[in-house]
Amino acid sequence: MWPTGMSPDGREWHFVVCMKVVPKPEEVRVDPETRRLDRAGARSEINPPDMNALEMALQLKDRFGGRVSILSMGPPFFEPYLRVGLAMGADHIYLLSDRKFGGADTLATTYTLARGIQKLGPVDLVFCGEESSDGATGQVPPGLAEWLDFSQITLVTRVELDPMRRVVRGRRERPGGYEILEVPLPAVISVKTGCNEPRFMDYRLKPWAFAPERVTVWSASDLEVDETFVGTAGSPTQVSGLAQAPSRERKRIRLEGTPEEIARVLAERLRELLR
Amino acid sequence: MAASLYGPEEAQSAFWIYLEHEQRALERVSLELLSKARALADAAGWRVAGLLLGHRVEPMVEDAFAWGADEVWVADHPLLEPFTVEAHTAIAFQAILRGRPSVFLCGATPNGRDLAGRLAVRLRTGLTADCTDLRLDLEKGGVLIGEVTGFGGGIVALITMPNHRPQMATVRPGVFPLATPQRGRTGVVIPLEVDLHPEALRTRVVERVVGRGVDLTQAPVLVVGGRGIHGRFDLLQELASLLGGEVGATRPPVDEGWIDRERQVGQTGVVCRPKVALVCGASGAFQFVVGIQNAGTVIAINTDPEAPIFEFADYGVVGDALQVIPALIEALRAERVMA
Amino acid sequence: MQEPMVLTPDEALWERLFQETRGAMALCYQCGVCTAACPWGLVRREPFSVRTMMRRAQVGLLDGDESLWLCAACGQCEALCPRGVPVSEVFQSLRERAWEQRTVPRGLSSVLWSVYWNNNPWFQPPSYRSRWARDLEVPRFDPEQHEILYYVGCTSVYDRRAQKVARALVQLLRAAGVRFGTLGNDEPCCGEAVKSLGHRPYFYEIAQNNAKLFADAGVQELITTSPHCYEAFQNHYPRFQAGFRPYHYTQYLARLLEEGRLRFSREVRLRVTYHDPCYLGRRGGEYEAPRRVLDAIPGLERVEMAHFGPDALCCGGGGGRMWLETRVGERFADLRIQEALETGAQVLVTACPFCMACLEDSLRGMGVAGLRVLDVAEIAAMAV
Incomplete structure (x- = not known):
């Protein structure tokens, strides 16, 4: 049995969880005049899939010891939201915050997060939610793994760590099935939304979690980034138009006819929906 | 601004499609992408190429041609099967640098997303993820416009990358219709050299399971039975199997012992997020509705026109589920025979 | 010889229970009236030994026991306890410890997160909170x-069934010419679910914030639809210097009747029986107001069930049990429906959205015809 809290090379396990703060999706509008996103007044929350990622990391910490760092790129207002993660059991927050990071797409985001992880020192596992509710791209985890030259397992519902062999096994969900993959550490793990139940905050930790020294803010110069790779400047993609999608409310369309007629319509709808 | 490994002036006027396959057949999303790329390419005078990586993949080349590829770049090697992100990224990267396509498309599937996410970084280019539509702006020299949704589908955005190549995008399965295949259509096969070593591949596939072990929280389709189906979960199971989904239940049938408690959906059961929830014979008690409110589409069948479930449904059928479901099974089977 | 079992009393737990109950915990002398009074004895062959739980708590011996989560906080045992032990408070303290030890049943963390991010325990978008009144121009x-x-309260704003009650109440207040308003989407969750599920520190945080929020909004008096919100405001907010006076709406309607502002002019020819919600009756001390409202309705005949008032049977939805599964055959509401049927009433009337959900659920489950469940506000609205 390996000593608790140590990885086989003799140092403490280090799990990193990438988290972000997003506006509640149903409260975001497109301003019909300016055609820009109107987030004003929208309530924020931690991106829900990131909570599943944090829970997975905390379960490993419960079992193997070590520490859990929360890494996030965003404006200073993220801070109080992220501290929720400390009250759940994470150890420290690293917030990558700089005006220069603004407007980042997947390439610039993954680059900046990767620089942050490199600055953190030795890391065993990096956890991400499977996607963010604002962008829903799901491309950050593999991009991050690429910048870091880490292995990856995406869309994972369960992980097992083998401390002796320094490998991680994950159950990766695929349409109509799953696969068990094994990769060496360090690795990036993207966690399936809803695969676990994030623990509620331990209020005994709250005063500790809200102490100023729990958060380290790193700017572009702290990270020594190549500035052509961050923010708007480092983002190949541009948003050339925005529109409000049709309402998210249920359609409430009544279908009528004989069972056979209804069945035909439903079969058609199902085919479209499940293509 | 950081540049991609090759720029617009060096790019070839071509659409490249990453061809995904399972059990020696091209995945439907790859055929959808070939169909769409063919149409865009015809209007623009561009070429369409398929990138086919795997082991013993030649039989699928014919299909790629039939659905519109002008050329298929083929890498055939035991280490390319099954998919691992390292092996496929390495070979795709080499092929792209050789062919320099203007556009590179993948299905927004688990493997397609993994590959695209890695490749885009290695190529230092942009990636438009999970597109719901694609257009090509020829006036700007062939700029791809990808339509994406964000914020739970509430916002639609158009994304472009004017200065980077290839223009990478993943496309949501099902958004493009299939073209009619032209059997006998041929093209050029371009073999790719594969220089892979087992030790360079970090991912080990320990186990691979198809068509089993899906839990309710991850099921793409959920067929839920309530009190009104009088225990006929055999019918629902049949329907769920046809749709590739799972069976769930509201509380009353679980109470009656008609179905396992693990399959109870709702506040005190499982909270699900399927693409489609088909709710049969359930009134729509609030504690149950919580369990399906994240479903993409809700279809409800209930005899009571006043049942609250209709408030939460996209499509509501006032009728007896025990009559509608058998008819639906029949219709889906007939369709399958036709296809 | 059998290995002796080593029991380690938890001094800190005992200390804490002692403080939380202001010493009342120590008064239990193990008479067992609580166990006898507990409605679980009506649905389980092996009664739920409340007395044992109290004893174990007294000596600080508790593990992650399933029975910790059975208590529906109905207050039956408290009403009969000769020493005045606040049994459900003890249970909540024990649950608090379960939160600290992370031995809470599956699903409960999610309920608390929903309160935290959505401001309601029902996983509903906070920006939809005022939708129930979209066309009412409140x-x-x-x-x-x-x-x-x-x-209005979380259940009444989001649950389609309870919304009907919330709307009936608007109709009644308007009929009486009451000048009223709501806090719309800014209405906070009262935190009663959090308290019942035993996360006391979070509940205190909620109550403290809300006390300030109500004070800043200039609230002097408020009415609730749910006895659960009422009970939280009435019994657990005062320690946070909450300066407002809460009424359950039945109390307010009774006052409006008394003042002559509300008049029932239409006959409602129904035979009804009233189910006392535990949080309004035993916990809130209000048995009369809902009955006075019903009795003021012309044509209405009111009868009592076998158990009523301080003896009323619990529906099973209190103490956070709305968020926990109750096995079939163990639902108190089934017994209550039976009692209602025995009165020959056409309508089982209650005044709580949780009672409504539990009773309607049992009614449907039992396949009973000829009886329906309505809220006092719905019946009263028929009479104006």
């Missing part, structure tokens, strides 16, 4: 213009 509460704040 104004935003303004202390200059309004005499009372209508605090």
